[in-house]
Amino acid sequence: MLSLVVLSAPIILMYSWLLVASFSVRITGLVPHGFTLENWRFLGRALPNEASIWTTTLNSLLFAFAVGILEVLIGSMAAYALSRLNFAGRGVVLSSTMVLHSFPSVTLLIAIFLVLRFLGLYDRLAGVILVKLALDLPLGIWIMKGFFDNVPWDIEMAALIDGCSRLRIWWRVMVPLVKPGLLAFGIFAFLSGWNEFLLPYVLLPSQNSQTLSVLMASLASEERFADYGLVTAVSVFYILPAVLVFALTQKYLLNIFSGGVKG
Amino acid sequence: MTLPTERAIEARGAARGSFLRRTLAVGGYPAFFLGPAVVVVLLLFLVPAVLTVVISLTNLSVATGLHKYRYIGIGNYAQITHSPWLVLVLKNTMIYMLSTLSLFNVGLALMLALLTAHLSGQAPGVFRVLWMLPRITPSVIYALMWRWFAAQPPYGTLSQILGWAGVPGANWMNVHPWAFIVALNGFVGASFGMIIFSSAIAAIPHDQYLAADVDGASPWQQVWRITLPRLRWPILFVTAYQTLSLLTSFEYILLTTNGGPGFYTTEVWSLYAFHLALSNYFGNTQFGLGAALAAVLVVLGLAASAIYLRLFRFGELVAAPKIEVN
Numbered sequence: 366m367l368s369l370v371v372l373s374a375p376i377i378l379m380y381s382w383l384l385v386a387s388f389s390v391r392i393t394g395l396v397p398h399g400f401t402l403e404n405w406r407f408l409g410r411a412l413p414n415e416a417s418i419w420t421t422t423l424n425s426l427l428f429a430f431a432v433g434i435l436e437v438l439i440g441s442m443a444a445y446a447l448s449r450l451n452f453a454g455r456g457v458v459l460s461s462t463m464v465l466h467s468f469p470s471v472t473l474l475i476a477i478f479l480v481l482r483f484l485g486l487y488d489r490l491a492g493v494i495l496v497k498l499a500l501d502l503p504l505g506i507w508i509m510k511g512f513f514d515n516v517p518w519d520i521e522m523a524a525l526i527d528g529c530s531r532l533r534i535w536w537r538v539m540v541p542l543v544k545p546g547l548l549a550f551g552i553f554a555f556l557s558g559w560n561e562f563l564l565p566y567v568l569l570p571s572q573n574s575q576t577l578s579v580l581m582a583s584l585a586s587e588e589r590f591a592d593y594g595l596v597t598a599v600s601v602f603y604i605l606p607a608v609l610v611f612a613l614t615q616k617y618l619l620n621i622f623s624g625g626v627k628g
Numbered sequence: 629m630t631l632p633t634e635r636a637i638e639a640r641g642a643a644r645g646s647f648l649r650r651t652l653a654v655g656g657y658p659a660f661f662l663g664p665a666v667v668v669v670l671l672l673f674l675v676p677a678v679l680t681v682v683i684s685l686t687n688l689s690v691a692t693g694l695h696k697y698r699y700i701g702i703g704n705y706a707q708i709t710h711s712p713w714l715v716l717v718l719k720n721t722m723i724y725m726l727s728t729l730s731l732f733n734v735g736l737a738l739m740l741a742l743l744t745a746h747l748s749g750q751a752p753g754v755f756r757v758l759w760m761l762p763r764i765t766p767s768v769i770y771a772l773m774w775r776w777f778a779a780q781p782p783y784g785t786l787s788q789i790l791g792w793a794g795v796p797g798a799n800w801m802n803v804h805p806w807a808f809i810v811a812l813n814g815f816v817g818a819s820f821g822m823i824i825f826s827s828a829i830a831a832i833p834h835d836q837y838l839a840a841d842v843d844g845a846s847p848w849q850q851v852w853r854i855t856l857p858r859l860r861w862p863i864l865f866v867t868a869y870q871t872l873s874l875l876t877s878f879e880y881i882l883l884t885t886n887g888g889p890g891f892y893t894t895e896v897w898s899l900y901a902f903h904l905a906l907s908n909y910f911g912n913t914q915f916g917l918g919a920a921l922a923a924v925l926v927v928l929g930l931a932a933s934a935i936y937l938r939l940f941r942f943g944e945l946v947a948a949p950k951i952e953v954n
Contacts, residue, residue, distance in 0.1 A: 366751065369743050372736070373758055376815065379773040380761065382785055386776075394781075394788025439664045446661035458662065464933060465673060472876055472898060472922035475905045475915050476676035476683060484671075499672035502665055531657045560766040563879055567906060581768040582883070585775075593776070593783070600769045611764045615757055 383604075386597040404594035408602070412595075415580065416572045418602070424490060425559060425577040425603075431494045432558030436505050437551040439498065441543075444509035445535050449521065465503035474567055481568060493568045497561060501554065508550060512543040549618050552610060559607055577603045677926070684920035690913050697916070704920035713892055713900070721897045723806060724813075724881075725874045732814020733870045734863060737821025742851060744822075745829045756823065762816045771883035774812045775801060802889045809894050813880050821866040828862045829855060868936040872929055878902060898925060 378395075386392045390399035411417040446452075447459055477496055478487070486492025516539060524534045540547065562578040569575060575583075581603060584596050611618070684704055688697040708714060740759060744752040762770055781787040781797030791797055801808045832855065840850050878899035881887065887895035887903065895903070905918020 366747065369740070369747075369755055372740070372743075373755065375777070375811075376758055376761060378785060379777050382776070383769075383773055393783060394785050394791075396788075439668065442661045443665035446658050450658050450661065452656070452658040455658075458666070463937065464930065465669065472901060472925045473673070473676040473680055474902070475919050475922065476679035477672060478906070479679065479683075479915075480672060480676055495668060496672050499668045502669050503673070506665060532660070535661070556764050560764070562767050562883075578766055578768045581766070581772070585768065585772050585883075596772070600772060604765055604769050607764050607766065608761070611760065612757070615760070 383597055383600055386593055387601045388598075389594065392593060401594070404598035405602075407595065407599060412584075415583075416575065418580075418599075420573065421575055421577055421580050424574060428490060428494060428497075428561070428565070428576055429555050429558035432497050432501070432561075433551045433555030435494070435498055436501055436554040437509075437547050440502055440505040440550075441509050441513075441540065441547055442535070443502070443506045445513050445539060447506065448510045448513035449539075450531070462503045462506055474563070478567065488569055488571050488574060490569065490574055493564050496564055496568065497558060501557070505550065505554065509543075509547065512546040513539060516542050545617070549614075552614050552618060556607055556610060680919045680926065681923050683915055684923045686916045688915040688919075689917075690915075700916070704917045705924075707917060708920060708924070713895075716892055717895055717897055717900050720892070720895055721875075724809065724894075724896050725871065727806075727810045728813045728817060728874055729867065729870055731810065733817040733821055733874075734866055736814060736818045737866065738825055738859070738863070740818060740822045741825035741829055742855065744826060752826075756819075756826070759815075759819045759822055763819050767879050768883060770816070771812070771880055774808060775884060778808060801885065805885050805889055805894050809881055809885060812884065813874070813877070816880070817870060817874075820870065824862050824866055825859060828859055832858050864939070868932075868939070872932055872936075875929060875932075876925060897921065901925070 382392075382395065385397050387404055388400055388402070389397035390401045390403075392398065407418050415421075447455065447462070481487040481492045481496065484492070486495065520538060520542070521534055524538045525531075529538070560578065561576070562582065565574075565576045565579050566582060569579065581596075581599060584599060685699060685701060686697045687700045687703065692698075740755070744755050747755075765773075776783065777785050778799060778801040779785075779787070780799040781791065784797065784800065786800050787797035836854050837850055840854060845853070876898050878896055881894055881896060881899055882902065885894045887893070887899055892900075901918045901921035904914050904921065906913055
């Protein structure tokens with residue numbers, strides 16, 4: 366137990382420091398000097414040379430929700446087809462999914478940038494959402510296929526014999542059965558969208574479309590980095606939704622790794 | 629087997645002619661279910677992948693623009709092999725991957741899994757959540773927290789703690805950049821292995837340990853002789869998976885040392901490609917050269933994953949559905 370606490374000390378230290386610093390006038394090492402709410406002024410009025418925090422937050426929320434919902438919807442459809450339908454080219458689709466999933470996707474940023482410019486989606490939130498989907502779907506389909514694989518065939522056969530179409534079966538029978546897994550996966554996708562930095566950083570340069578991660582990066586790189594109070598407060602503001610979502614759903618989420626999500 | 633009702637539904641749908649029904653009638657269910665995913669992945673993953681190789685054979689850069697570039701064959705690849713930085717960047721990439729993987733992603737993860745396995749009640753859950761925190765924290769903030777942690781006195785926490793022991797303060801990230809790069813990547817990576825190993829340990833029948841106790845085996849012997857042999861495949865899996873992700877991950881380095889301090893001290897291959905192609909200090913970003921560097925990574929990644937697929941018996945994973953319903 367003691368060794369675990371020592372190993373985890375940097376984590377505990379850094380996160381508590383962040384929280385304390387955001388409410389302190391000044392902080393030196395671990396010692397805060399004076400309590401203040403002044404660091405949180407950015408909630409009321411926009412920071413100099415920055416868009417309003419609420420516009421930026423809205424962009425992040427839109428991005429994260431779109432990624433979470435679309436990844437589950439599109440991914441689970443494809444996963445269902447790969448798990449249950451027999452069609453020509455199934456093997457090809459499956460193995461290319463597997464290869465893409467282990468593909469060094471960030472190395473494609475240059476080419477993605479050019480494709481988005483060609484499609485007229487560069488510097489558009491929708492474009493970055495599509496890119497994020499494309500990069501994450503192969504792994505997602507692979508994971509969700511596992512959920513469907515776990516549902517006994519008899520259930521689907523019974524529904525087919527009762528005269529259900531495959532579409533209806535997917536939506537009315539299969540999706541409800543694997544819902545816990547899909548939800549857990551969706552929450553992970555949401556978190557990953559909320560945290561995403563590199564894609565919006567490269568593909569969404571203008572201020573009105575920036576996400577919280579890009580705002581944080583610009584705060585961190587300027588001389589304002591020295592304004593610990595402000596930067597820590599924005600950090601807490603950004604980190605809080607992710608930590609809350611995780612804390613509320615973690616029992617559920619950790620199951621996805623250990624293969625405990627069953628239909 | 630084909631169910632008559634299904635055909636009937638399809639035929640009726642085709643006659644009605646809505647978009648959904650038409651898709652079903654033309655491509656059948658596979659086209660409907662797979663369509664959206666295939667279109668998105670094709671357009672923004674597969675096309676860029678092919679494009680990367682094509683661009684790597686040109687001298688495309690900001691200077692040439694999108695119209696005046698030309699085909700230069702393997703010129704970029706030749707330039708890479710002649711680059712004076714090649715050895716340094718390769719060495720950095722090896723240091724980064726090997727130390728992060730062995731010390732943290734597998735080493736620390738194993739230690740955490742073993743240590744939490746012997747706790748009871750709420751404690752294991754608490755530690756698991758604690759170690760998941762770095763993973764769910766936005767990378768920008770996570771990197772900042774380490775920068776603050778390592779900052780020079782009077783601000784840095786580490787300087788203050790070491791100061792109590794009489795060590796003069798410094799900006800520790802500049803003093804030991806590699807230690808920090810490896811640790812801050814490792815603290816994120818460790819949770820993946822920790823969870824995989826923990827569930828593998830939980831699956832080991834408890835009577836094996838009871839029997840070992842009766843035989844008088846020490847805790848160390850139990851770990852060595854019972855637990856570790858059962859973790860062989862999980863360890864292999866984590867190693868395989870994390871090698872690939874480390875090979876291409878440069879986000880945390882970009883956000884902390886950005887390849888520095890000084891010249892290319894912590895510049896790894898993928899970051900080098902990123903710098904050349906997308907964020908060049910001199911304003912002339914070289915798409916072609918960057919794409920060539922990326923293409924090398926792609927080949928390495930594909931080779932590695934081909935080996936892993938063989939190792940993990942891909943054939944069994946893609947076995948066809950048991951009953952043919954179409």
